[in-house]
Each structure stands twice: as structure tokens, then as C-alpha cells.
Amino acid sequence: MSEVRTVTEPMSTAPTLDGADGGAGRPVHATSLASRLGWRVWAPPAITFLAVGLLWQIVALANPFVIPTIDAIAASIAADPQMYWSNLLVTLLEVAVGAGAGIVAGFLLAVVMAEFEIMERAMMPLFVVIMVTPIVAIAPALVVAFGFGMAPKFIVTGLVVFFPMLVNSLAGLRDVDVRALDVLRTLHASRWEIFRDLRFPGSMPFVFAGLRVSLPLAIVGAAVAEFVAAGQQAGLGSLVTISAAQANLPVTWASIALLCVMGIVLVALLALVKKRTLWWSDENTVAR
Template sequence: MSETLVAPVETKRRTASPMARLVSDWVPPAVTFVLVAVLWQLVALNNPYVLPTLDAIGNSLASDPRMYWANMLVTCQEIAIGAGAGILCGFLLAVLMSELPIVEKAVMPLIVVIMVTPVVAIAPALVVAFGFGMLPKYIVTGLVVFFPMLVNSLAGLRDVDQKALDVFKTLHASRWEVFRDLRFPGCMPFVFAGLRIAMPLAVVGAAVAEFVAAGQQAGLGSLVTISAAQANLPVTWASIALLCLLGVVLVSLLALLRKRVLWWSDADVIGR
């Protein structure tokens, strides 16, 4: 019954004009954002010591764009290096665990212990161990994205079509050939699911690293801390808005990349 109801809806959506699809996709979120902006402005006008008005935030961004740009570049550097290393290490360890189960039994308990330890508690110890440079911030950012990437990649590498695996065994395929031609392509939907979780967490991790890791006072997270201590609400919320924008850009780029890489997966879903 449900399939007979869903199919006409999907067919109608596919046959709708591009303008109709554009309206149906963008109008609801646009209306939501407009309502939130109006509500924000009303609260800010009546509570100037709680929230700055939207025009005050815009004026802060326009008055000193170099300051915001320089701090955003620092945060982007932390995301690129820290989150990039965390994502890569998570995937490589997942490959090792899928091929050698003994590694998972030996390492996974330690990883769980590290992941359940609050990163705020780890950051000061990292500063003591690695100094006041950027390395502790890279490590904090990498730790935040490591676990979701590891778990999703491991699930994907083990989610192998048993019939296809039997065919590979019949052809006497090597372990490398099975990984290259079966496990790796098959795990890509899970990898992108992990990346979809990791990308927003990377922004959060970079900001938290700048909050709690002493040292260089640079980055949007540091700008939020400093401006909040000075009760400079426009700068605080402008920095928060840029962090949100950075997360949206990363997620959007990931969605475009997924569409290019997993075109076959999307086509399979649409064709059902």
C-alpha cells in the first residue's frame, strides 16, 4: 500500500518543472529564515544587552573585514589539517580493523575511552605536552571527527554483498583485489555519511580548540571568547555567524562531491 502511494509522488516530483522544484525546495527554508530574522530583530530591539541587532552585526562585519578574514583563515587551517588528519586516520584504522579483527579487539576499547573523555579536559594536557603552538588545536579538531569517521567507515567496509564476495572467491581474487574492487567502492556511501557528520563537527572542534587550548589567540573561536569577555556582542555574534557559514559551506561542498562520486547510488534510490 505504501509503495503505491510513494511511487506517484516520486513520479510527480521527477516530472515537475525545474522552477517548481526550485520553489518547493527553497521557499520553505527561506520563509523559516525570514521568520527567525524578524523574531531576532524584535528580541534584539527590546533586549540590547542580550542580542545585537542584525544591522549591528552587519556593520561589524563591514567595518573590519580583514580582522574577520584573518581569523577565519586560521580556523580553516585548523579544520583542513586537524580534521583532515582525523578523517584520514579514522578511515585507515577502519580498513586495518576490517582486514585484521584482532586489531579491533585490541584497539577499540582504548578508542572508546578516549572518545568518551571530554575534549575540554584533554586540551590543557595537550598544551603541556606539545606547547602553545597550533599542534594542540590540530589534535583536538582531529579527535572530534575521528570517531564518527572510524565507525561509519568500518560499518561500510563490513557491509559487503555476500554473493559478490563469493564470486570474488570463486575467481581466486587476492585480498587487495577484493578491497579495491568490492569493499572500497561499496563503503563509499558509509564514508560520505561519516563525512556528513564529521564536517560540522570539524567546525565545532576547531572552535572548541580555540576556546580551551591556550596559546595563539587567533581564529573565530578565539575572537568569540575575547569579544564576549569585552561584552562586544556584535563582534561575538558576527564571529558565530561566520562559523555557521563555514559549516554550511563545508556541508554544501560535501553534498556536491557526493553527487559526483556516488551518482550511481542516487540513481538507484530515484529508480526505486
């Protein structure tokens, strides 16, 4: 009589993707399914933009002296791309220099305020007063103080992004894990070590939230600076002002469209950098 041997094999489990919770991730097949259904991500905004474009075209055909058609806007850009490109570079320079300075200043002051609470009590009221002052009222005074060059436009752009960056960064630097902070203090960690190992990494989601607000505002600030700061007539904002005064609607709306495209590109690049930098955050883990 032959012996029947029973082999017991361990139950196989579906491979999973490690998440931020230490290994509890979604099955691989779920991720691949989500990637196959990527149209769920891009289809809704695409349909929205198509609907808005169709509505725009209908209104433009019915009211040619109010807004130009989309093909007229595209034809204006194609007719003189060098003009639009040169003005776009001027506005981009204002955003890069002005917003860059405002973002760095806002973050550095947030670090000082997070470390020394008395600095927040002393300086925050002044910053609030500056932020509630209409920027269109400050710009002419900056022209008088700094001349007719690019400096007033840099300052206006920096002021627009400074306060959102300051507030978000300060909130992030203050929002630390109390237990981790107690452990570091128990180990006699220095202020720099606490900042490097705890406050700075923990503030990054807040910093990126501030950047997401600040970058679109930087484009608005640059355009407003070109509107109200006299001097060099260059940039997409200046092009909007000049073409509107001449009732040249295609150029006006082409300049506005390029400002919108610039903002979309900056926000998209920021989202890409955030995904690569904060791969460990809960938001990105859920998105994957």
C-alpha cells in the same frame, strides 16, 4: 475498388531516464516538472530562516543588552572585514589540517579493522575511552605536551572527527554483498582485489555519511580548541572569547555567524561532491 491498406505502427512510449535499476526511470516530463518546481526545495528553509531572522530582530530590539540586531552584526563585519577574514583563515586551517588528518586516520584504521577483526577487538576499547573523555580536559594537557602553537588545536580538531569517521567507515567496509564476495573468492581474488572492487566502492555511502557528521564537528572542535587551548590568540573561537569578555556583542555574534556560514558551506560542498561521486547510489537516483 481501391484496396484499403492498414498500416500498424508500434505504440510509442515516452522517453525515460535510466535509473539505478537498469532502465526503469521516470519520464522526462516528470523530471522537467520537478525542475520547474525547484522552489519546493529551497522555499521551506528560506521561509524558516526568514522567520528566525524576524524573531531574532524583534527580540534584539527589545533586549539590546542580550543580543545585537542583525544590522549591528552586519555593520561589525563591514567595519573591519580584515580582522574577521584573518581569523576565519586561522580556523579554516585548523579544520583543514586537523579534520583532514582525523578523517584519513579514521578511514585507514577502519580498513585495518575490517581486514583483521582482532585489531578491532584490540583497539576499539581504547578509542572509546578517548572519545568519552571530555575534550576540554584533554586540551590543556596537549598544550603542556606540544607547546603553545597550532599543534594542540590540530590534535583536538582531529580527535573530534576521528571516531565518527572510524565507525561509519568500518560499517561501510563490513556491509558488503555476500554473494558478490563469494563470487570474488571463488575466482581466487586477493585481499587487495576484494577491497578495490567490492569493499571500497560499497563503503562510499557510509564514508560520506561519516563526513557529513565530521565536518560540522570539525568546526566545533576547532572553536573549542581555540577556547581552551592556551597560546596563539587567533581564530574565530578566540575572537568569540575575547569579544565576550569585553561585552562586545556584535563582534561575538558576528564571529559565531561566520562559524555557522563556514559549516553551511562545507556541508554544501560535500553534498555537491557526493552527488557527483555517488551518482549511481539509490539516494541520488531518487533525488534526480
